[in-house]
Amino acid sequence: MxxxxxxxxxxxxxxxxxxxxxxxxxxxxxxxxxxxxxxxxxxxxxxxxxxxxxxxxxxxxxxxxxxxxxxxYPVEVAANKQLKKLRLYACAFTSSQISFEEFRMLTSLDLRWIKFPNAARVSFIIRCPLLLTFTLIACDTANGTYLDILSEAPSLSYFHCVGNFSSVCVKYAPHLKDVIVHQTASCPRDVWCSMLLIILAPNLRNLIITTKAMATQYIDLNLISAIQRVCGLNKHKASKLLKVEINQLQGVRTEMCCIQWLLAASPELHKMEIKFSPNSLPADQVQTLRDLNGFQRASSKAQIII
Known part of the structure; x- marks a missing residue:
């Protein structure tokens, strides 16, 4: 069988x-x-x-x-772009005008090692009402083009930016709590841009700033009056700021104006950790320390750690 x-x-x-x-x-x-x-x-x-x-x-x-x-997808779904989390690593954009306006449901955007086209300037626009976290790391161009980063994300709580950028503007960020700004190229507007983040984020808790030296003292002086005008406005307070870390401090006037405003406008500040640039001279560091100790502090608990 x-x-x-x-x-x-x-x-x-x-x-x-x-x-x-x-x-x-x-x-x-x-x-x-x-x-x-x-x-x-x-x-x-x-x-x-x-x-x-x-x-x-x-x-x-x-x-x-x-x-x-x-x-x-159905027409109504496609129109709203239902994508919620987007991670792009080691790729390239072909346009100098990058916009995420159509991704209305996006909650997390993580871009790393992105190459932008060689252009006079690249505009990077984020308009995502539900975006919670935004990370932009090591994104640059072959010819050193500066990035203008504009974020209109009212739900944003975490922002991490590392790269060669010239301006960072976060419009209306009531929920922003953690900000890491690391400037990898010499740009005269980096400290000013970092302070704009603080002013526009009333609930900011933690701030880390790493900057490079200003391009020239002349450009540095041009920023002083603008920064001092903003610092003088009593309505701008970093009321929730608890911890600040400033790396690569040069001691130039724009940086000192920013630190002076932070100390005077942060009643809840506990710790400000400052690390000098290895290129700064010992004599300049001593003078900077004297200036720091003379700044008025809104918080009696604020400690400056060098």
Whole structure:
């Protein structure tokens, strides 16, 4: 009596070798080349084909969120761009006007090692009413173009910016609590931009600023009057600020004006940690310390740690 089961299994085994699975046996470079011809949604679906194809689509050299990407969704869903979390690492933008206005449901945006086009200036605009966290790290251009970063995110609570930027403006940030600003190139507006963040974020708790030296003393002096006017407005208070960390301090007048305002406008401040730039002279550091000790402090608990 013939038993069909084992014979069928043998046939299956004979037909399941590498010769029978052409898709899985393709080399990785050919798979990546094939994926470049597919729309984003279709490329993502190839993850189910086999282990060799799983998540290979994320290595595509370009990603386009065009009409074809949103087409399978209903019109009302596509219009609102339901994407909530977006992380882009090691990719490039082709336009000098970058905007996330259409992603109305976005709550987290994390961009790292992004290359922007070589242009006179790049504008980076964030208009996401539900955005909670915004991270922009090591994003620059080949020719050193400065970035203008404008964020209109009323729900923003965490902002981390590291790179070669010329201006940072956060419009109306009532929920912003943690800010890390790290300037990687010499820009005369960096301290001023950091102070703008404080003024526009009344609930800021923690602030970390790392700056580079001012380009020239002449540009530095041009900023003094503007900063002093803002510092003199009593309505601008950093009332919730608890901790401040300032790195690479040069002791120039714009930085000192910013520190003076922070101490005078922060009644809840507990600690201000300051680290001098290794390029600063010992004599300049001594004079800076004297100036710091003479600044008025709104908080009796505020400690300056060098």
């Amino acid at each position: 013939d038993v069909p089961g084992p014979r069928n299994k043998t046939i299956c085994r004979e037909g399941s070798g590498d010769d029978g699975d052409k898709i899985s046996s393709l080399p990785n470079n050919l798979i990546e080349h094939i994926l470049t011809f597919l729309p984003l949604r279709e490329a993502a679906k190839t993850s189910v084909l086999s282990t060799a194809w799983r998540r290979t689509w994320v290595n595509r050299p370009s990603v386009v969120f065009d009409d074809q990407f949103w087409k399978p």
